Amino acid sequence: MRTMNVILCRDFRELRQTNAFRIMVIVAAVITIAAAAGISIVLSRQAWLGEEFARPVLELIISLVAYYLPLLILMAFIWAFATLPLTKEKINGNIECLLATPLRLGSLWIGKCLAIFLPGFGISVIALLLVLLVVNLITINPATGYLVLPIPALVTGFIINPLLFFGLLAFIVLFSLANNPEIAIAPSFIVGFGLMMGLPIGIATGAINLALWSFTLWYFVGTVIVWAVVGYFSRLLSKENIVLSSKGS
Secondary structure (H helix, E strand, C coil), rough: CCCHHHHHHHHHHHHHHHHHHHHHHHHHHHHHHHHHHHHHHHHCCCCCCCHHHHHHHHHHHHHHHHHHHHHHHHHHHHHCCCCCCHHHHHHHHHHHHHHHHCCCHHHHHHHHHHHHHHHHHHHHHHHHHHHHHHHHHHHHHHHHHCCCCHHHHHHHHHHHHHHHHHHHHHHHHHHHHCCHHHHCCHHHHHHHHHHHHHHHHHHCCCCCCCCCCCHHHHHHHHHHHHHHHHHHHHHCCCCCHHHHHCCCC
């Protein structure tokens, strides 16, 4: 645990000093403000907002926000920081220097994953909370007298989505350490674009309802499968594989 914290703190310190990290924070802030203001303004102009039949529509809107806002932020952090820093460390020999210390490979792996995941997760939680509070307290509650917070969608957005993307990140970092970083990131592109395009189609056809527990359960099963794949391939994490991949073998 102690050595993992050393890797986590060092990598996070280097990450937050980059221009890419500052840009990511600014973009997340802009998206949050735009989502909160845009949804509130659009809803406030709807004559049906205070009607009882509007509740399923409001639940759908809040569910979409709860799902897609964390997804976009976490996916952006993974694609921006999961492979390039590791590639640079391999080139300049930092990874081989770390392997010469008593550092455990598991600590190296998880420490690097957490250094990328925790900032993205923290920003996504803050962004989602702000949008949900603004839309509900300023627009929905004054017109309807209640808050729209579908629990299944919140569980998916706050818990299961982060677990899924942490699993994807763990897979990418694992393959970046033990193999080719360019190959490692390919599965995350497939999953990311699949979710971004597949879910809207499912929602439009009525096959998927983000506000139901059935979707949350299905999504959790998918997350478990991702972690099972990560566990299976964790056997690739060895000093020999890391050193050979650093030398381009």
